[in-house]
Amino acid sequence: METWFIALVSLCIIFLIRAIFSSLTTTNKTTATLPPGPPHIPIITSILWLRKSSSQLEPFIKTLHTKYGPIITLKISYRPSIFISDHTLAHHALVQNSAIFSDRPRALPTAKIISSNQHNISSAFYGATWRALRRNLASEMLHPSKIKSFSEIRKWVLHTLINRLKTASELETADYIKVMPHFNYAMFCLLVFMCFGERVNDEKISDIERVQRTILLSVNKFNIINFWPKVTRILFCKRWEELLKLRKDQEDVLLPLIRARKQVKESRLNNVNPVVSYVDTLLELELPDEKRKLSEDEMVSLCSEFLNAGIDTTSTALQWIMANLVKYPDVQGRLVDEIREVMGRDGNGEKVEVKEEDLQKLLYLKCVVLEGLRRHPPGHNVLPHAVTEDVLFNGYLVPKNGTVNFMVAEMGWDPRVWEDPMEFKPERFLKDETFDITGSKEIKMMPFGVGRRICPGYNLALLHLEYFVANLVWNFDWKVPEGGHVDLSEKQEFTVVMKNPLQVRISPRI
Known part of the structure; x- marks a missing residue:
C-alpha cells in the first residue's frame, strides 16, 4: 500500500x-488570455470539478458569470472549458462564425466507447463523416415526406398512451397517477419503430429502455476515468470494466434488431411495408473519407443516439409542459377552447383525435410548447463545441484544445430578453409573430442549439410535442390530486427532469 x-x-x-x-x-x-475564472490548482481543482454533477456545477457557474462576466473559464479536466451565457455572444459564435465554432472536442476515453470513437452525429468532428451522417438523417428520416410516412404509427402510439392513462386512472386504488412512465413507454414505442421498422413486444421495449437508461444515468459515474486516463484506467479498473459491460449489454439488445432488419432488407420482404426505418438508411450508408460501410458497432452507436435524442428529451419536455398545464388551469382551459373552436369549425366536434393536419391551426398550442421549452429546456447546456484553431473571441483566447459550452437555460431566462422570465406565460409568443427557434437572425432561446450543429430533429420534436399535448388535453381534464400540488423543482439526469415526478388526476373530457 x-x-x-x-x-x-x-x-x-x-x-x-x-x-x-x-x-x-x-x-x-x-x-491573449483565456476568459476569466476561479483560481486553478492543477490536479486538485480538476478532481473536485469531476466529482460534481452538472446540476451541482450549474449554480456555481451562474455565480461565476455574475462575478466575471458572460464568458468564463473552468479547468474541469486537462482541457479548459469555456462557458458562454450571453445570447449575443452565442449568436456571434454559432451563427456569424459557425464554421469556426462547429467542431467537437476530442472525445474522452469513456465517450469513445459510447460513440464508437466519435462515429455518431452529435460527437463527430466537423468534416466529411459528420456531413454524411447528418445528411443521411436529415434527408432519409427527417424530410417532411418521410416524417409523414410515420403518421400511422404516431396515431397507434397515441391511442396506446390514452388507453394506458385511462386504465391507470380507473383503478379503484388510484387517487392519482404518475404519468412519466406512460410518456416514456409511448416515446420508446414510437422511436423504436422509426429506428428498426417494426413494433416490438413489451419485453423487448423494457430491454431497450433498460440498457439505454442505464448508460445515460451512469455517465457521471465514469468521469473520474477521463482524468489522466493512463493512470485512472488502472486505478479504477473495475469501473472501466463496468462501462465495457454496459456497452456489451447495449449491443446484445440492439444488434439482433439491426441484423433482423438487414435480413428483411436483403430478402426484399420489406416491400410489403413501404416505411423506411433508420436502420435501413444506415445499412446503405458509406463513409466518404474511409470508403466503407458502417460497422455494426457504429450502427449501434447511431441507433442509440437516435433513440436518446427522440425519447428522453421529448418525454421530459412533455412532462414539464403537462405539469404547467396542471399548475395553471387557465392556460389549460384556453388551450382546450382553441382546440374546441378548431374542431368545431371543421365540423368534427365529436372526433376524439386532434389530427396532425389540425396542428397548424392551433396557434396557442404552439405558444404553450415553445414556452415549455423556454422555461424548462430538457438540456441546460448544448453539447460542447470546439474551435478548429486558436481564436480571439470577445477579446479572449478560445483555444483549439478547449471546449466551448453555451448556457441554454440562462439565455432562455434572461430578463433583458424576457419579461418575468421565470413565469409560465405562453401569451408572450403570440406577441412575437416573427419568433424563430433556429436563432438564425437573433437568439432569444436555443433549446435545440443553433447554427450548423442545431439538432437536426427539432421539427420532429415540435411535431411530437404539439401532437401529444393537444390530444392529451383534448381527451382528459388534468387536475392536481386532492391535497397535492405541482412541484417544479429540478434534478439532473441525462436531461433536467422534475425532481418530484408529475402526479395528476385525470378524467375524460369528452
Missing part, C-alpha cells in the same frame, strides 16, 4: 510540474 501511495504521489508531482511548465510556456507564446 505504501509503495502504491508513493508512486501515485510521485506521478502527481510530475504532472503538476508539467502542468505549471506548460502554463508558463503557453503564456509566453501569446498575449
Whole structure:
C-alpha cells in the first residue's frame, strides 16, 4: 500500500510540474488570455470539478458569470472549458462564425466507447463523416415526406398512451397517477419503430429502455476515468470494466434488431411495408473519407443516439409542459377552447383525435410548447463545441484544445430578453409573430442549439410535442390530486427532469 501511495504521489508531482511548465510556456507564446475564472490548482481543482454533477456545477457557474462576466473559464479536466451565457455572444459564435465554432472536442476515453470513437452525429468532428451522417438523417428520416410516412404509427402510439392513462386512472386504488412512465413507454414505442421498422413486444421495449437508461444515468459515474486516463484506467479498473459491460449489454439488445432488419432488407420482404426505418438508411450508408460501410458497432452507436435524442428529451419536455398545464388551469382551459373552436369549425366536434393536419391551426398550442421549452429546456447546456484553431473571441483566447459550452437555460431566462422570465406565460409568443427557434437572425432561446450543429430533429420534436399535448388535453381534464400540488423543482439526469415526478388526476373530457 505504501509503495502504491508513493508512486501515485510521485506521478502527481510530475504532472503538476508539467502542468505549471506548460502554463508558463503557453503564456509566453501569446498575449491573449483565456476568459476569466476561479483560481486553478492543477490536479486538485480538476478532481473536485469531476466529482460534481452538472446540476451541482450549474449554480456555481451562474455565480461565476455574475462575478466575471458572460464568458468564463473552468479547468474541469486537462482541457479548459469555456462557458458562454450571453445570447449575443452565442449568436456571434454559432451563427456569424459557425464554421469556426462547429467542431467537437476530442472525445474522452469513456465517450469513445459510447460513440464508437466519435462515429455518431452529435460527437463527430466537423468534416466529411459528420456531413454524411447528418445528411443521411436529415434527408432519409427527417424530410417532411418521410416524417409523414410515420403518421400511422404516431396515431397507434397515441391511442396506446390514452388507453394506458385511462386504465391507470380507473383503478379503484388510484387517487392519482404518475404519468412519466406512460410518456416514456409511448416515446420508446414510437422511436423504436422509426429506428428498426417494426413494433416490438413489451419485453423487448423494457430491454431497450433498460440498457439505454442505464448508460445515460451512469455517465457521471465514469468521469473520474477521463482524468489522466493512463493512470485512472488502472486505478479504477473495475469501473472501466463496468462501462465495457454496459456497452456489451447495449449491443446484445440492439444488434439482433439491426441484423433482423438487414435480413428483411436483403430478402426484399420489406416491400410489403413501404416505411423506411433508420436502420435501413444506415445499412446503405458509406463513409466518404474511409470508403466503407458502417460497422455494426457504429450502427449501434447511431441507433442509440437516435433513440436518446427522440425519447428522453421529448418525454421530459412533455412532462414539464403537462405539469404547467396542471399548475395553471387557465392556460389549460384556453388551450382546450382553441382546440374546441378548431374542431368545431371543421365540423368534427365529436372526433376524439386532434389530427396532425389540425396542428397548424392551433396557434396557442404552439405558444404553450415553445414556452415549455423556454422555461424548462430538457438540456441546460448544448453539447460542447470546439474551435478548429486558436481564436480571439470577445477579446479572449478560445483555444483549439478547449471546449466551448453555451448556457441554454440562462439565455432562455434572461430578463433583458424576457419579461418575468421565470413565469409560465405562453401569451408572450403570440406577441412575437416573427419568433424563430433556429436563432438564425437573433437568439432569444436555443433549446435545440443553433447554427450548423442545431439538432437536426427539432421539427420532429415540435411535431411530437404539439401532437401529444393537444390530444392529451383534448381527451382528459388534468387536475392536481386532492391535497397535492405541482412541484417544479429540478434534478439532473441525462436531461433536467422534475425532481418530484408529475402526479395528476385525470378524467375524460369528452
